[in-house]
Amino acid sequence: MMEKSGPTLETLVHRLAETPTEFLDEPRVGTSGKVHVAALVNDVLALHGQRAPLSALEYFVSSDARRDRNRLALVMIACWLLAEEWFASVTPPQNMVLNLLGATVAEMAQANAAHKFVHDPDRREELVRVVLARLDYRPAGESVAEATDRLSGISGVERKRLLEASRAAEQRAADIRAALARKAAEESADKWSRE
Known part of the structure; x- marks a missing residue:
């Protein structure tokens, strides 16, 4: 895990700190909210030169705001991070991206409010490290041991x-x-x- 060196941690943490308001809008849940998260996921995959099957995108559509609002809001933030030029240049495998945006983000959303991953410095670092690790990368300049240790120290x-x-x-x-x-x-x- 984390065998490959990725971008600098600072670059991605800075990107999260400057997340545009469009990625912080309300996710579409049922008939309320603005952002169609499945379309956003599809756009990020297209940016990576991939096309997701409709069955995979159904996970990002919801009609239960109480259960899914925070998860979908965090998916939107993770999409902003994955739209960074570096990720588009390395084209991570689609199954890894979908698993990250699906199960991993859902687990993280249970632990914290989505917008904390933009506004709180520790949560920004956590999201960056988790995203890199799930795609088999570590921050540039860190050994596997250092990256593993820092990830386990910051991520609940x-x-x-x-x-x-x-x-x-x-x-x-x-x-x-x-x-x-x-x-x-x-x-x-x-x-x-x-x-």
Whole structure:
């Protein structure tokens, strides 16, 4: 993960700080709001030379404002970031972009209000680092270890993911120890019964 060097962190953080008001407007949810987020996602993919199937774009259409407004607002902000010239020049794989704008953004939107990722310096850095990491890049000038460490330090979503991975690894290790103990007990019992 994050094998490739990307743009400078400062360039992308600055871009987020200057997000145009059009990308901060209300997302279209049902019949209210201005911005059709599915069209915006499609435009960003087109900028990258890609075309999304309609089924993939349906995720960015909603009729439940209470549930989806913040998520769609954060998708709009992430689209502004992905429209940066550098991303268009490297053309990240479509499935990675859609996963980033889908599952990753949805998880981040559960933790913070979308506009915090524009107005709060730490949240701007978090969004930039998460976007780069999910597309297999790290900020220019950082090693993989530095980028990983900084991402896990600033991103609540990343900390949660690492904690869950650690718990899963601990559970697998406990299961293996238990299986080895059972096998040793069975072998001991077999040996004892043969004698």
